[in-house]
Amino acid sequence: MNKRIGYGLVLALALAAPFFGYPVFLMKLLCFALFACAFNLLIGFTGLLSFGHAAFFGSAGYVTGHLLATSGLPFELGILAGVAASSLLGLAIGALAIRRQGIYFSMITLALAQMVYFAALRSPYTHGEDGLQGVPRGRLFGAIDLSNDLTLYYVVLAIVVAGFALIVRVVHSPFGQVLKAIKENEPRAISLGYDADRYKLLAFVLSSALTGLAGATKTVVLGFETLTDVHWTMSGLVVLMTLVGGMGTMAGPIIGAFLIVALENKLGEFGTWLADKSGVAWFSTLGESVGMVTGLIFIVCVLLFRRGIVGELGALFARGARNRKVAGANMAIDTEREAA
Template sequence: MSTQSTVHGRSGLGTPTPAVIPGAVLWAAALLLAVLAPFALYPVFLMKVLCFALFACAFNLLIGFAGLMSFGHAAFFGGAAYVTAHAAKVWALPPEFAILAGVGTATLLGLVFGALAIRRQGIYFAMITLALSQMVFFLALQLPFTGGEDGIQGVPRGRLFGLVDLTDPLAMYYAVLALFLSGFLVIRRAVHSPFGQVLKAIRENEPRAVSLGYRTERYKLLAFVLSASLAGLAGSVKALVFQLATLTDVTWQMSGEVVLMTLLGGMGTLLGPVVGAALVVALESYLAETSLPVPVVIGAIFVFCVLLFRKGIVGEIAGILKRRA
């Protein structure tokens, strides 16, 4: 293949090849925008967007690529938040170890919950995850170390690796951005790997995947655990950003909110959950300053977007670009 044919996007046989340069430029521009964003917008707002974007991406890995609808992802998000907050405040662990404790807890919960839930499919799978998530909610309400309805407040951010002072908003933002990018790249790598292709096959036709010799339960369990771990990472970071962990993090409404974010942005797309999370968080922040009922307005916008964008915002845009190509 010649250099000229690569630049013009054609192979030596005259077959069009994917354009690499525009995609690379787009990702570079997005990264540059994320780096410069805290100089134009409130850093805490941006950190909240990144936390929920990672949460939505983790959930999307399960529903968008494995076809498993979970109504209990708040258990991993909130459970990790509580453990991280307790580890940082009571055990006085450095932030990196507190986050590892939260992610480890979410991973363990994902392994147990997944082993129970993947035995069923469809609505039964969703109801099992919801029931298990409610168990975590009642534990968070009753256990002494969680603080009950008050939660865990005044969580110290500490110094990351003993060097970076996370009490500085800019330092905290860039630490959150680095963790978000790490989680996002893990999801992207998983989706484009042979493992991700098997998950898509299971989503489209599980009996056929079984007939091809794949042990689908193992793949679904691994996807469930990976999704739970990344949701736990989002919850752990959120606990440090806002310096608290409350019952709001483990309620069924939180599980419903991440479903809303994913569907708005575009289920089964990599960037869809990020766009959906940014939209929902921005609406909540803006509408909180008005007298409008926030749930009603967001619900109306959700219905409008679902009717207008069947594949989500990013999904519809991707479909339009594909048809024009």
């Protein structure tokens, strides 16, 4: 019940957000939040650390952008084409990578993702280092004009909410319980008759499809697609978002994505404001030190908040509830002794 109230409050806040903030920036936040949630489905609930999710994020953006710009496909078909491309790519990479475990799995995903990056760099359809420019937003179902930022915001919000709802449903389904069992003790899950490789492959493909949905949507929102989205640093960025927010939690990746993206986009403005208020000119250079600041945040989280922001808050509340319960039980025992 409390979770439903929380989800309702967050949804109400999201519905009102474009009236108080820049819609395009908010849509970018939503796309990266879905990206982080999709990645968390793999690492947080299946125990697979992929360093190749940028391949799915960027490839879906390229496919969607190219089709919308050259073929005149409607918005929804362009998005579906991007999701289909990332799903097929996820199936191919996953089928090879799940043959190994641990760091070997991670390195295989990284190597294959780098192959995708160099393919995007050389392909004439992606325009190399220039990237795809001028991707049209088009119309939704041929009727709703998406050129208006406010209209597109609510469409993107609906996509992200649907993707998040799918992740929640998967995690709490019997399929999700098997994934958790594989994460906790894979040999035991195999001994119970579960085909661990098949379950991991399905989780990998589902994660890549949702990642593609985020990437395709972001391309439409911003109107361009570049090599940045398919580079290995994007895979590292989503790992950072998930770990900072809280791996294995529902809200953690969303908070982590909001924090990291906000830092990347607003740190320069914040530094300028600090420089004006304090008179210290060094603060104005903060915008050029985003990598250093995010690195420091990662170090602090690893040292002090190993379960991430949401994980540590959840543990704190659970510990408080447990202490209150123990205190209540002790008080009841003392009362009974006094009455006796």
